[in-house]
Amino acid sequence: MDGMTHIDHTPPVRRAESPTRAEPYSRITIIGMGGWGTALATVAARAGRDVRLWGRRPALAKLIAERGENPDHLAGIALPPGITPTASLAEALEGTEAVLMVTPSHTLRDMARAMRPHLPAGVPVALCCKGIERGTGYLLSHVVEEELPGHPVGALSGPTFARETALGHPTAATVAFPFTHIDRMEPATAPAARLATTMHTEAFRPYVSDDLVGVEVGGAVKNVIAIACGMMTGAGFAENTRAALITRGMDEMKFLAEALGGRRETVTGLAGAGDLTLTCSSTTSRNMKLGTELGRGTPRADCFGGLPTVVEGEVNAVSVVDLARRLRVSMPICESVHAILHEGAPLAETFQVLWARPIEGEPRALDLYLHTGQGEPA
Known part of the structure; x- marks a missing residue:
């Protein structure tokens, strides 16, 4: 073997590195007061966030505020402090740093359009509904991109039943946003990483993806x-x-x-x-x-x-x-x-x-x- 170049075929080992810290969003808005929207509000509040929970029905918002539970969708589950239910879009979106949209897929376009006058510039929007728009064939992220230009659009998706999540059973989900060049250079500043950190609790474990298309199609x-x-x-x-x-x-x-x-x-x-x-x-x-x-x-x-x-x-x-x-x-x-x-x-x-x-x-x-x-x- 003298004089011959030795080629090492051993696969590279990933270096053990200290986790990178991503800055969570402090105030988030959840659009949709159904079971899954309420469960996500519960997760975010347990993570220490200031949560605004929006729904169309003022009477239900009032009941949630008075009883500390959602009697129509998650009856019997006490909601943690830090959740403000409201039927006012302006109040729900004022000062928000990130939005989770948990509305039926067929109402998504109208809902995004209604949000436009109240949504602060550049705030990321994550879709927690699943589907493809009828007629256009658009993925839901494209629907929101059309209605809310200038906002990063992603999704939060995974094997999640609302009641189990709200009760604190260990649950995992994927947070997906397209990654820009800057996001790849500084991944901890990417919306997907920040939102994953925002929603992380002892029971709720998010994973990060840059493949929004794959995540949406799966859902x-x-x-x-x-x-x-x-x-x-x-x-x-x-x-x-x-x-x-x-x-x-x-x-x-x-x-x-x-x-x-x-x-x-x-x-x-x-x-x-x-x-x-x-x-x-x-x-x-x-x-x-x-x-x-x-x-x-x-x-x-x-x-x-x-x-x-x-x-x-x-x-x-x-x-x-x-x-x-x-x-x-x-x-x-x-x-x-x-x-x-x-x-x-x-x-x-x-x-x-x-x-x-x-x-x-x-x-x-x-x-x-x-x-x-x-x-x-x-």
Whole structure:
């Protein structure tokens, strides 16, 4: 070996460094007085922040202030000090340093527009709702960017049920914002890092991502897959079926995220696989509950005891499928849910067709498409 250059193939070891300190936001505003908005207000207040919680109903804001709990959405859970409920947007946004938007996806554009006159310049906005705008095919971050130019826009997403979060059960989530060149040079000053620090408590653990597209796609698609899991569960199928739908549903997430410029690896994280697994595992999720009731044969009008209930996956099934078709991304599970919910397709026959599709290779590199012998190739 004398005279020969030795090449070290040992992979580099990441240096152990002291954590970088990011400055938290002192005052934050949460737009949306429902269960998840109230749970996030609870987290932020426990982290020592000054929290303004906005809702449309003055009567509910008054009740929360008087009782120290949200009787309509998180009854029985005492709210910590530091939360000021209000029905005034001007009061909620005055002096705020960061905003969390927790409104239904179909009302997001109007809500952002209403905030514009009251929002201080440059304040970051994190979306805590999930979906794709119907008609335009826009990710929700783009909707807010159009209505609130000059504000950094990101998302907070992950496997989080509101009641468990408010009760202080250990919970993890992802905070995602696009990173500018400066953010990469000084990551502790990035909005994602500052908001993660703002929301961190002993029980609530945020992770930081720069892949906003991947995080948003995961949040939108998982609601549709959860309805599919519920349908099959309600129809009497068991864990094998649910595991298959979760796994192949995650693949549909990956394809759509990648087509929009996101990273496939993001979909395997908290905002993708984590949120998908949680939502598909419990009827605490309205998406899973709706699917389960439909799978049992309950007419849509009679689901949720006949009460009008917004189910994000029902709305997202239209916008996700429309976007996938525009981009020519194959999403057969989402297509099946869309057909049942919005085209009157029979549930049992639709899933039978899904299972009878030609056999494919699981790795994309294996170009395989085999006729199953069940009818004509799709």
